[in-house]
Amino acid sequence: xxTSVRGxxxxxxxxxxxxxxxxxxxxxxxxTWGFEEVRLPILEKTELFQRSIGDTTDIVExxxxxxxxxxxxSVTMRPEGTASVIxxxxxxxxxxxxxxxxxxxxxxxxxxxxxxxxxxxxxxxxGVEFLGDLTPYAEFEVLSxxxxxxxxxxxxxxxxxINNLGCPDCRKTYRNSLLKYLENNQDLCxxxxxxxxxxxxxxxxxxxxxxKEIIKSAPKILDFICVDCKKHMTKLKELLTLNNISYEIDxxxxxxxxxxxxxxxxxxxxxxxxxxxxxxxxxxDNLSKxxxxxxLPAVGWAMGLERVVLLLDETFVEDDSLDxxxxxxxxxxxxxxxxxxxxxxxxxxxxxxxxxxSSLKSKLRKADKLKSKYVVILGDNEINxxxxxxxxxxxxxxxxxxxxxxxxxxKEI
Ligand code: ATP
Ligand code: MG
Numbered sequence: 001x002x003t004s005v006r007g008x009x010x011x012x013x014x015x016x017x018x019x020x021x022x023x024x025x026x027x028x029x030x031x032t033w034g035f036e037e038v039r040l041p042i043l044e045k046t047e048l049f050q051r052s053i054g055d056t057t058d059i060v061e062x063x064x065x066x067x068x069x070x071x072x073x074s075v076t077m078r079p080e081g082t083a084s085v086i087x088x089x090x091x092x093x094x095x096x097x098x099x100x101x102x103x104x105x106x107x108x109x110x111x112x113x114x115x116x117x118x119x120x121x122x123x124x125x126x127g128v129e130f131l132g133d134l135t136p137y138a139e140f141e142v143l144s145x146x147x148x149x150x151x152x153x154x155x156x157x158x159x160x161x162i163n164n165l166g167c168p169d170c171r172k173t174y175r176n177s178l179l180k181y182l183e184n185n186q187d188l189c190x191x192x193x194x195x196x197x198x199x200x201x202x203x204x205x206x207x208x209x210x211x212k213e214i215i216k217s218a219p220k221i222l223d224f225i226c227v228d229c230k231k232h233m234t235k236l237k238e239l240l241t242l243n244n245i246s247y248e249i250d251x252x253x254x255x256x257x258x259x260x261x262x263x264x265x266x267x268x269x270x271x272x273x274x275x276x277x278x279x280x281x282x283x284x285d286n287l288s289k290x291x292x293x294x295x296l297p298a299v300g301w302a303m304g305l306e307r308v309v310l311l312l313d314e315t316f317v318e319d320d321s322l323d324x325x326x327x328x329x330x331x332x333x334x335x336x337x338x339x340x341x342x343x344x345x346x347x348x349x350x351x352x353x354x355x356x357x358s359s360l361k362s363k364l365r366k367a368d369k370l371k372s373k374y375v376v377i378l379g380d381n382e383i384n385x386x387x388x389x390x391x392x393x394x395x396x397x398x399x400x401x402x403x404x405x406x407x408x409x410x411k412e413i
Contacts, residue, residue: 008121033145052287124306281299338353
């Protein structure tokens with residue numbers, strides 16, 4: 001038997017219903033906040049991610065699904081959405097100074113990671129990008145959107161962590177101080193020893209326990225950021241407080257992608273074990289320019305849908321019971337019932353029926369199993385009397401009604 005690929009998951013049944021409702025809420029909230037959807041390709045040129053996420057990040061070094069296509073081009077299944085959004089804006093020349101761009105995406109991403117709870121190789125992200133605004137109001141916009149969305153979805157036990165990575169200028173000073181602190185340290189993992197030369201800031205994001213321990217007492221970037229970056233952060237904090245959005249400062253958040261500057265943030269939820277980040281993002285003012293495009297300040301975040309779904313249960317979705325189940329036994333019944341069913345379904349009423357020759361008892365059992373609220377019975381007696389029986393399954397009551405009432409049956413309940 002052929003099974004699915006490791007880390008790639010089928011979504012079906014109750015879980016699929018949770019996904020559908022979650023996606024509906026996401027789309028609704030995004031659109032209320034003025035974000036427009038962009039549907040981007042799953043495959044991009046490998047270079048796009050090398051140049052945006054960064055050559056020395058875990059994603060690009062270890063996690064990408066990269067292959068050479070039949071035209072001898074190196075392509076990659078997107079590991080995230082932001083690089084593609086920036087590629088898209090520049091390719092189609094969509095930016096004008098008069099107007100901010102507010103875009104969102106929702107779809108599968110691919111990373112070759114070790115599959116575990118809340119970590120897959122194909123996973124899904126819903127993300128927003130707010131482009132064209134250098135001020136902390138941009139962060140405030142996407143963070144208040146985040147707060148509203150998670151509230152609507154019902155994720156109560158969550159914490160927003162914020163940090164500021166500084167601009168390229170203040171980061172240089174910090175980099176030197178960090179390297180100085182790490183200089184005589186022999187205990188870093190092999191990867192981090194390499195990172196000292198390639199990309200020291202990545203060491204702060206190392207998942208190895210011994211590196212984490214060393215990092216705890218390392219100099220903190222917040223002590224190194226310049227006046228402008230400090231002002232930026234103070235204003236953002238003020239805006240969040242004013243709007244009752246709670247947060248904590250976490251000086252160790254650096255994010256796994258190189259393009260972030262100044263503000264970075266993560267939202268963690270209780271109940272997910274070690275994969276507790278459900279949403280993450282930040283500011284990336286230089287990405288577009290670095291990719292040869294517009295000078296386009298930007299802030300964005302992406303939410304991991306698998307992890308959010310893990311926090312939801314069946315009570316999140318409405319009961320999917322039927323409105324009516326139809327029972328009949330012969331051609332006379334069928335001629336009346338089938339066209340009626342068609343009409344009701346066109347009106348959006350949820351109905352089902354059983355065309356088999358089985359007994360009333362067994363058909364009623366079926367109606368019960370399908371959780372039908374009402375049952376319509378059209379047996380010999382009923383047809384001969386010009387009536388039908390309407391049974392309220394919850395109350396167990398039933399009464400006879402004239403056949404012409406079938407026309408607008410949904411009004412009878
Ligand atoms: P992590 O530290 O958990 O690996 P990340 O920093 O790599 O996360 P981002 O690239 O910022 O994650 O992606 C944003 C969100 O997407 C994460 O907060 C998480 O909810 C989700 N996510 C990332 N990678 C995966 C994955 N492999 N499987 C499921 N969800 C994921
Ligand atoms: Mg990761």
